[in-house]
Amino acid sequence: MDPSEVPDIPEVASGIKGKEAHKLIRATKKIGQVLFNSDGSAIGEVVDIVVRWDGQDPHPLVTGLVADVADLGKVFVSSARLTTFTKNNNVVQQREDGFQPWERRRGELLLNEDFIGRQVVDTDDVRVLRARDLFLARLAGQYRLVAVTGKKKFRLPEAGEEQENEGDLVDWADIHPFGDPGSELRLKFPHEGLKRLRPGDLADILEHLDKEARDELTSTMDPEFVADAIEEMEPEEVEELLIDTDPSKAASLISKMEPDEAVDALRDLGRAEADEIIAKLPLAVARQIKALLDYPEAMAGGFMTTTLVVAQLAETVEEVIEKLKGFREHSVDIDGVVVVDEDGVFIDDLGLFDILVASQEDLVFDLVHEVEPVMVGADYMVKEVVDKLKASRRSSVIVVDEGLHPIGRVLADDVIDALGVGSGFRFRMPWNR
Structure with a gap:
């Protein structure tokens, strides 16, 4: 599905198809749109869209807008006060009590500020995307975040360089996002779809994630499963992962790998980096690893x-x-x-x-x-x-x-x-x- 052709019905997954025809709303297109009062007068412009998410809801609820209103600055406009919310129009019912200043509450996320440009994992197609736009749809009388589109990284075998191409719409229910420390985007538990992956699939994902996203993902998943995935990665990718990872955490992963695979991974590191990881291994594991490292790689013992x-x-x-x-x-x-x-x-x-x-x-x-x-x-x-x-x-x-x-x-x-x-x-x- 070409994101430029917004469909009447969100053909993203069966979970977000409705009986009535709805228009998908692009989150990025809402930014800068005029916010009108019910009498037709312009009172400000849309700054961002607010959703509430606990990491469990497959399609987070839109709770309102952040708007820049004259003489008030940034305020929160509750969804309950929006009488019109379409692709190109935003009408709010003005009340005597006015608007409350915008202040982020627990569980609230801003679609454009928090999501756009960040990496996410499509757990259904097993790929890493960089979010380019988010899509909203009205489901059962409420607007929800239903889909994302982004750029997918891939490698050109001839040049060995990473390139990007535009992706299709992906159901938000299949997405595992990443966020800064303390952000609601930083999930405590991995998406169920990630738990069903084979080690080789997780290896592909780890190879395409940025350092921060990779650290976050490896921290939430079962260490033994991550170790199995590392064994499937290309040597240069393993080297990069271990160098970028805290030595204590790297030692935890190394200790759960098969000894020969662990030795291969450590051989590709510099002496100082490898010794720092070995020093944090359990004594029995460190002794075993050192014994294997004493053999040249081309000998049976190696x-x-x-x-x-x-x-x-x-x-x-x-x-x-x-x-x-x-x-x-x-x-x-x-x-x-x-x-x-x-x-x-x-x-x-x-x-x-x-x-x-x-x-x-x-x-x-x-x-x-x-x-x-x-x-x-x-x-x-x-x-x-x-x-x-x-x-x-x-x-x-x-x-x-x-x-x-x-x-x-x-x-x-x-x-x-x-x-x-x-x-x-x-x-x-x-x-x-």
Whole structure:
């Protein structure tokens, strides 16, 4: 829908369609319009439109206007006193008690001052817009904010530069706005539509938000969900996000990421920025992160995941399945169950299918393969890891230390990441610690 063609009925969403024909009113077009008294005399001009919003109402109620009236300055004109409020006309019923000076009350927002030019998220189409205009419609006898139109940011693959294009009308019920600290626009809870997004979708949104809006959004959403989204972001975007984020908050997000993803994110930062974040991590997490950072990125220890499900020979399949249930949030990194002996030495890597088809009463001992398991050392280079993966015909390989104790797993996608895209692999030595 072209915003320049104002429709008779707000064809924005079923929730704002009326049985009667209504004209959408552009909020920006009202600014500067003359305010008339009921006798036809001009008494001032419209400065802004006031709505009341608690963050829950899908279409905020218009409570009145802010008008600049001669000899009075800025006053509040209640909707109840507006006898005419159309696209081009504003008539107020004058009373003996006059007008009250304009003073913002709790829950009140000014459409043009507070909204126009700010970023918003369209949770239905999963995109970031910059509000260019707002639209009002009369619903059930009252005017309400029903839609927004704005400019959408996108990237030109060739130039790598952000451009903008005009957007269509978007139902306000699908909008998550952003505001200054203390503003009614700054929601305490994220829009329900944001909670239904996949991590990749949230990553796209975070990549297009300004620093202030991004900080606000990440503060209201579940930290683990945000961490999952960060893992989906491009490296340069992750670097920018972490640099712009308070170190304590950045550490909170890093601690909820998969260890290998957290290490990748920290590698792209400068030494000082990374150390500041690591210093605020929980001690156990910091120790793990530092150990991985000590490996060059092109060695197995530098791109392995340390999330392992470990089982002893005497355990039953039922017990192993219960262990697996505790790793639901790490399912993408769980490619099998690592079997160790009493000394913790690596014996075998059981595929999940082996576990699935076995009887729950079976012992892990009975499932161990007779062939020698494939493994790599933490100092194996990428090509050596690739060769081992090809030889094993598996989608992952276990990484062991000098004592043959399992310390991590390299997944096929980790190898792809280590190789880089289209230009061989990137080789970054560890920091001198």
